Amino acid sequence: MAAVAGHEDTRTRLLATALRLFTEHGVEGTSLQMIADALGVTKAAVYYHFKAKDEITEAVVEPALRELESIVGEAARERRPGARIDHLLDGFVDIVVRHRALVALFSSDPGVSRALEKHFFGKESAMVGMMSILTGPDPDPARDVAAHAALAGIALAGGSPELAHYGDDTLREALLDVGRKLLGRPRPRRTPER
Structure with a gap:
C-alpha cells in the first residue's frame, strides 16, 4: 500500500x-x-x-475537464432551463477561479490547446453540453453569441495575469455578475441578515 x-x-x-x-x-x-x-x-x-510530454499535458488538464463534465451533467439534470443555466454558470466560474493558472494556459499555450481539442471540442464534449444548456435547442444569433462571449470572457478574464491580484471570492463574484449580464440571468436574491 x-x-x-x-x-x-x-x-x-x-x-x-x-x-x-x-x-x-x-x-x-x-x-x-x-x-x-x-x-x-x-x-x-x-x-x-x-x-511523452503530451501525456503529461493531458494529465495536467484532466482533473479540471472531469470537474467541468460533472458540472455539465448536474446542470443538465436540473428541471427548469433557468436553473440549468445558473448551475452551469456557477460551476464554470468556480472551476475557472480554482484553476486560474491552468485556465491562463488554455488561452495562451498551443500545447495545452492541442491537449484540449480532443476532449473539449468533440461531438460529445463538455463544450457542446455547455452550449446546449446556455442556448437551448434553437438559439437565435444573439443568444448563441452571448453564450460564447460569456464562456470565453469568463475563461479569459479568470486566467488573466492582470487580474491575479484579486482574491478568489472577489473574482468569482465579478465573473458571475458579468456572466449573468451576458446571459440575461437575474442576480440571486440575498436574504437579509438578522
Whole structure:
C-alpha cells in the first residue's frame, strides 16, 4: 500500500511541477528533463509515469475537464432551463477561479490547446453540453453569441495575469455578475441578515 501511495504522491508532485513549469515556460518550452530536474529525479523516473510530454499535458488538464463534465451533467439534470443555466454558470466560474493558472494556459499555450481539442471540442464534449444548456435547442444569433462571449470572457478574464491580484471570492463574484449580464440571468436574491 505504501508503494501505491508513494507512486501517487510522485505523480501528483510531477503534475504540479509540470503545471508550474508550463506556466513559466509554456508547454513547448518545458522539457521532460526540466521537469525531472525541478523534481530532483532522473528523466527515467518521469518516463516511468508518462511516456511523452503530451501525456503529461493531458494529465495536467484532466482533473479540471472531469470537474467541468460533472458540472455539465448536474446542470443538465436540473428541471427548469433557468436553473440549468445558473448551475452551469456557477460551476464554470468556480472551476475557472480554482484553476486560474491552468485556465491562463488554455488561452495562451498551443500545447495545452492541442491537449484540449480532443476532449473539449468533440461531438460529445463538455463544450457542446455547455452550449446546449446556455442556448437551448434553437438559439437565435444573439443568444448563441452571448453564450460564447460569456464562456470565453469568463475563461479569459479568470486566467488573466492582470487580474491575479484579486482574491478568489472577489473574482468569482465579478465573473458571475458579468456572466449573468451576458446571459440575461437575474442576480440571486440575498436574504437579509438578522
